[in-house]
Amino acid sequence: MPAAVAEELSESSIPVARPVVQVDRLSKRYGEFYALRECTLAVQPGDVFGLLGPNGAGKTTLIRSLLGHLRPTSGSATVDGCDPQVDAVALRRKVSYLPGDARLPRHLRGDAVLSFFAELHPEGDLRRSREVAERLELDLRVRVAMMSTGMRQKLALAVVLGPMTPLLILDEPTANLDPTVRAAVLDLVMEAHAAGRTVMFSSHVLSEIEDTCNRVVFLRRGLLVRELQMRDLFQRHRISAALSSGRTVQSIEIPEAFADCVTVTSLRDSKDSDSKDSDSKGSESEGSESRVRIDTSGDLSPMLRWISELGLKEIRIEPLGLRAVYNDVHRGTDAQSEMPTR
Numbered sequence: 001m002p003a004a005v006a007e008e009l010s011e012s013s014i015p016v017a018r019p020v021v022q023v024d025r026l027s028k029r030y031g032e033f034y035a036l037r038e039c040t041l042a043v044q045p046g047d048v049f050g051l052l053g054p055n056g057a058g059k060t061t062l063i064r065s066l067l068g069h070l071r072p073t074s075g076s077a078t079v080d081g082c083d084p085q086v087d088a089v090a091l092r093r094k095v096s097y098l099p100g101d102a103r104l105p106r107h108l109r110g111d112a113v114l115s116f117f118a119e120l121h122p123e124g125d126l127r128r129s130r131e132v133a134e135r136l137e138l139d140l141r142v143r144v145a146m147m148s149t150g151m152r153q154k155l156a157l158a159v160v161l162g163p164m165t166p167l168l169i170l171d172e173p174t175a176n177l178d179p180t181v182r183a184a185v186l187d188l189v190m191e192a193h194a195a196g197r198t199v200m201f202s203s204h205v206l207s208e209i210e211d212t213c214n215r216v217v218f219l220r221r222g223l224l225v226r227e228l229q230m231r232d233l234f235q236r237h238r239i240s241a242a243l244s245s246g247r248t249v250q251s252i253e254i255p256e257a258f259a260d261c262v263t264v265t266s267l268r269d270s271k272d273s274d275s276k277d278s279d280s281k282g283s284e285s286e287g288s289e290s291r292v293r294i295d296t297s298g299d300l301s302p303m304l305r306w307i308s309e310l311g312l313k314e315i316r317i318e319p320l321g322l323r324a325v326y327n328d329v330h331r332g333t334d335a336q337s338e339m340p341t342r
């Protein structure tokens with residue numbers, strides 16, 4: 001079939017939604033320093049999209065570039081089809097944004113702050129903002145200057161969660177909140193998702209990202225080093241075990257069928273395996289017990305027979321959560337680390 005016909009067919013028969021956020025090779029440089037380098041990503045309608053990365057990784061730089069608050073050095077970004085550098089006014093109708101360092105007028109009481117921002121935002125909704133404040137158990141009679149850090153964060157959330165914009169961008173929404181309020185904020189995020197809105201948020205709390213996001217990207221030193229669908233993460237497992245006497249890690253053969261989804265690592269000591277792993281098979285030190293770590297991706301069930309025949313004992317199987325991926329990315333040992341984005 002000629003490519004043009006195939007393209008026309010696919011366009012007419014399978015509706016492809018336009019990404020809400022499209023970022024192409026976006027860079028932001030300060031002098032010689034890249035806060036963001038060649039970042040490419042797409043956020044699809046209805047995504048709850050997580051941004052992860054250590055301090056200074058470039059998360060806020062990315063977010064602020066999407067909002068037109070920063071002018072990128074190169075590359076491009078669109079938000080619901082708008083160029084943030086050109087269509088700043090149109091963009092305000094589409095996005096509600098919680099900055100990481102939200103500044104609120106200190107002389108006003110909570111309720112006056114909500115009224116002020118509800119009037120300011122084209123989609124502002126005072127009733128909804130008050131509802132959010134009530135759910136977060138915030139006393140709106142208190143002046144901002146007299147509020148605790150957590151109270152100010154709740155107020156900022158009530159401001160931002162008022163407008164029913166199609167896109168919600170939250171920079172560390174749960175910072176400074178106690179566990180109960182954190183859970184309430186995540187509920188609000190999931191309600192936004194259920195209402196068909198798209199959410200992008202950054203957090204340092206991995207469990208929050210695991211619980212709410214369907215997709216996550218990892219930034220490190222300005223580079224987007226990893227992109228993950230959460231459903232794939234839930235299909236990743238780590239098996240830690242001791243080898244029966246006479247067995248060695250070198251003797252473990254990975255069957256052809258699992259070659260792309262299994263990695264085997266030799267561990268030197270059973271007690272602190274993660275910090276003492278070696279890079280490859282082998283190198284067990286003399287006198288220590290031979291231990292092995294097997295990381296798998298994809299459905300574990302067809303691999304179980306092979307694993308059962310490896311002569312392993314003291315087997316522990318755990319889901320390979322974001323923590324493990326984060327550690328790998330942070331250490332730069334992740335296979336995809338330091339690769340330019342797509």
Ligand SMILES: Nc1ncnc2c1ncn2[C@@H]1O[C@H](COP(=O)(O)OP(=O)(O)OP(=O)(O)O)[C@@H](O)[C@H]1O
Pocket residue numbers: 030034035053054055056057058059060061062100
């Ligand atoms: N105006 C600026 N001039 C020079 N460097 C800057 C400027 N703004 C940010 N940076 C640098 O850019 C890098 C990325 O900063 P950014 O705020 O995007 O990180 P982040 O991932 O949001 O970090 P955090 O988790 O700490 O909030 C940091 O090294 C920061 O020091």
